[in-house]
Amino acid sequence: MNSDKIAERVCRVENLGIALAGDQPISLVEDVSFEISRGGYFALVGESGSGKSITCHSLMRLLPFKPEFRGRIVIDGQDVWSLSRSQLIQFRRKSVGMVFQDPLAALNPVRTIGSQMLETLRLYYPSARPDELRSRAIDALKGVHIPMAEQRLDIYPHQLSGGLNQRVMIALAMLGDPALLIADEPTTALDMSVQAEVLDLIDEMRRENNLTVLLVTHDLGIVRDRATHIAVMHKGRLVEQGPTADVVSAPKADYSRELFNAASVEWPDRETGKLRQNPLALTFDNVDKTFYSSARDRKAGIGVPAAKAMSFTVHRGEIVALVGESGSGKTTAAKMAMGLVSPDSGRITTHSSEENGSPKLNVQMVFQHPRDSLDPLMKVNDQLNEVLIVHGWRDAAARKAHIAKIIQDVGLGAHVLERRPTFLSGGEAQRVVIARALLLKPDVLIADEPLSAVDVRIQKHILECFQRLRERLGIAILLITHDLRVVFEIADQVVVLRHGEVIEDIPVSLFTDGKRHEYTQMLIDAMPGKTAVPVRELAHGAIATNGRV
């Protein structure tokens, strides 16, 4: 036992197996083994449901249920699952610290930051006076670079931003000077601009305290930039592990290969100018829209601007990406294009081609959560038919033919027709939603973050579907997203929004010319993984899609 402590290994997991107890135990994690050396930065990577979160919770015996446990976990020289209750508490205080995904949820909302810090500090300095504890707390907050540390002690978690809260969490986790810091998706709930800061802080902690870090994430970009070692998990098993450079450049397992290829970034260089000559499909002309939270605010002019003199165009056959962070106004723009929200001033015009009658139906939308957009009780075929019936298509044979054609256009097989939405895969469901939107032959399709709820391998199919649609049907697509990789993959024109203003409106090939607005450049820089090896040098067939797994 002692040898482990002196030795280089801070954490060793042997044949870890965790299952949900019951008549038929459900295996969540199986036969997972890995080691982390002192000072290492170990990334545990996988999609949701891969078992990575359960694995890291089990390292501290923090599982929310009573599991069937197999294997051995040795951290800082202690066999975690053999510890007694009181030993376990000492272990948690001294050897390990954990940072959680949602910092606001991880802090007690009804108690001040200070009281929670003092509570933890008291564990380490039981005989200290309150003012001593308080100054230690201030020091801890200063250590994570929280400005105005003294004042911040007396406020509540909800009054701080996500980034600051996460720093507080890190400070709390580091109070016991642990050997290992476990970070379970620490940046997923944060805005992209803040994510880098938090990760930098973890790096700093690592350097200054000789800390070993275990980072759990589904964002491969983070991993590539910072981790020394990677382990890939899939369906409860460890698929591959090794030094980052090795695994990323030459992944051995099929699954990891798909994962890393899918996460690569390909800089766009296609020419898209010709499409701008096509007839107009959708125009935003000097649109203004402000949201007020109450009548009093409206009078005082205090509101949230969702659109400020917003102007851009979408042409037939074009894919225009509307890009921005949360709060940029992109969703409002979509709603205004759909006619669900009226602009305060300015005009939005949909230019219909001869095929389509009513302008209101000329713009259709595809949503973020495909299964939510479908009636969970009805069969796909019935739902598609209903759309046509409502619009006067009386002839059953004509409906059947039309539906069959559209299903083919989106790349689905006829078998999905007889299913209910719950039995469709995420990708199938999303394409059914696209199909439904196409039934009325719209000229403009608005896709609101259509890829965020879908697996990385399915995202490829959906994007191919969009390509096919604009080629075959000449439809215009307004793609709303926050993810630049998607933009690089298929967009022709990019409109960057910030707080309702159009910052950029350029063809995608100009995006990386280095002459862009500083906000745009910040978005590009914040893309994790852009320091990676350019994909062109890898094997053919690598596709740039969303880096998120």
Place this chain on the structure above:
Amino acid sequence: MSVIASEKTARRFPGMPLAAQLSILWLVLCLSLVAIVPFLPGVSNTQVNLLARLKPPVGFGGTWAHFLGTDDLGRDIFLRLVASLRTSLALALGATVISAFIGTTLGILAAHFRGWVDQLIVAAVDAQASVPFIIVSLTLTAFFGNNIYLFIFILGMFGWERFARLSRAMTLASRGRGYVLAMNTLGFPWPRIYLRHVLPNIASTLLVTATINFPEVILLETSLSFLGLGIQPPMSSLGNMLGFGRSYLLTGWWIAVVPGITIFLCTLTVSIIGDWTRNIIGRA
């Protein structure tokens, strides 16, 4: 509480727990008795037989002729029980249907129109929920007198706010989920969206609410009748049987105990079935 509309995955019926099975048995028994007994020839629950007054039930000194005993006027307790059961169950069922209908409609309207309509309905829901309903019933009875139509109205007004709150929340959630929005943008008229798509998806949760409402209506009706302010003689309900039986606790305890146990079993069984239904639907 999470108001995610239920997704009907492949239905598996795990072995129904014993309590639920027994509950269904009891309710089937009650319904059969209520349906059959009153129509048997030569049977009357109002027949006074002064020679057979205050006879105890079988097992406590009585005979099988009146196996649950007789009351102070010699009327057979079992037959009176069946008649009372019929009244009470019919009232409870009718009231639940009425309040479900009113509540669901108002809830959907509130969620659809938002704005002042929503505010008004929510205020009404809050007002109804904040005052204990029995006080309201008593007040209405005092002001408007004691008649059966008022009583049915009062019972029908019980609990609508629960249905309204739930259907409003679930309709809002459905609207937030996206298929309502999607269908609207596809040009579906609103009545179609609500009747054919939203309602079937929230129906199962409303059913669970009905199983909660039903026993409470029974309790309300029996309480009021017990106090002499509900069902009046010659109609008999479980409540007023118990009310009359109160005076005979010493000499004829079965007059009160029998309807008392029956009320208890009816409310208990419906609650158990409601709990089981809720588990099946998957809500915690």
Place this chain on the structure above:
Amino acid sequence: MLLLTRLLRAAVSLWVIVTLVFVALRATGDPILAIFNPDDTTQAALDAYREQWGYTGTILQQYLTYVNNVFHGAFGISNMSNRDALSVVLERLPATLQLVGCSAVVMIAIGVPVGALAALDNGGRLDRTIMSLSTVGFALPNFVLGLALILLLSVNLRILPSNGYGSLQNLIMPVLTIGLAKAAIFTRFVRSAVLDALRLTCVTSARARGLGEFQIFVHHVIPNAMLPLVTITPLLVGSMIAAGSVVESVFGWPGVGRLIVDSVAQRDLAVLQVIIMMVAFLMIATNLIVDLAYAKLDPRTALAHSH
């Protein structure tokens, strides 16, 4: 600022109730005739009473007189006891307060520990037993329970009196009847609140920092569990009042509850008015107190200031 708006809202609700009662009184026919038998009283006397109690003049004048009377506590004469209605109600109040107060104590004393235990044992045998008992307790009508207690303890075992007021022995059965029934449902609420609090991420996070279970329970679980429990207080107060009116009749308890039933039976509108206003006032006051208490307990509500 919050306090002011809440008080204003409460005052408005109260005024609405007063108006509604006035409307109801007028709608149900001439109240004078409900109190005085027209055969026994001369027309002159009837007119005099009308004058005295403000039933003359336009509706608006009658309304204003009425509101004025209410403010001064002049609700009229109870026709059951021929005394001032307000004093009739007030003298019954202590008995009800005693009953409701003791029942609330029983409810909390049973509900909190039992509910917390059930939550901590979630899914285990203790939890399931407690939940079954709770279902049974919830289904049992309070008057049935009351009569059953009387049957058992008064009639058969003869250890407690079946009705009456004044001594501890009189208090036991009524308090048990209401207290046990309410405890059954309160247990469920407590269990649900504690369960939700136990599942909070901040509890896992506290555990990860090595805090002891007891410490976590007291400082993290309980404060968060209290929030939903505080919001259901008005509900419980209301249901206690409701239970009171039935249980007081079962046990012959001389409280406001029994007074309600009697005055309904006898159409004593004067007394009813008083009781309605009192109940309304109590509900509004409870809601107000709960709102303010919640705002103080949960720093996330509007009462908190920005940073």
